[in-house]
Amino acid sequence: MNAASEMLETYQVLMSTLVTEKSTFHRTAPLNKFTFRVPVAATKTQIRKAVEDAFGVKVMGVATQRYKELAARYRFHKGFTAEWKKAIVTIHKEQTLPV
Template sequence: MKNPRDILIKPVVTEKSMSMLEENKYTFIVDLKANKIEIRQAVEELFNVKVDKVRTMRVKGKFKRVRNRPGKTPDRKKAIVTLKQGNKIQLFEGV
């Protein structure tokens, strides 16, 4: 198994993801090559919680222009992790 810190890149802190905290759902940007089993194991190991469900989606990068030169933001993968009843991640509590 890969290092869990290499799988979970960063948490997503948006208005929509903060509203999902009430349903015990947490959103992370994860490695493009990570699968649901690796994501589940990484969250359980790093935060000492029990994961109920993992949903993933690939987000394509947008085309941007900087000084009239075309470019593209990188593709990324998001994971919405649902925890079992009674489990919470303390990282999100103060936000």
């Protein structure tokens, strides 16, 4: 664990919800998974605590995917896309989130 991840507060962990066809399908009753965009430095434990504190639900599991920066170019300007992290949070089957 690095110093940047230790400094994250609960309100800083959940940046936004991700709404895609796949994440909407996962919200259905049998799967009960919700997708969030989180900081790259956030750990699974911090994500679990943030969701439980923010929404008052029991988190059953957290899966993360890290998207690294990619080379990007617009005409003569070269640069990189921003790296980011996606968290897929599974909550208890009898609960739901107001997202």
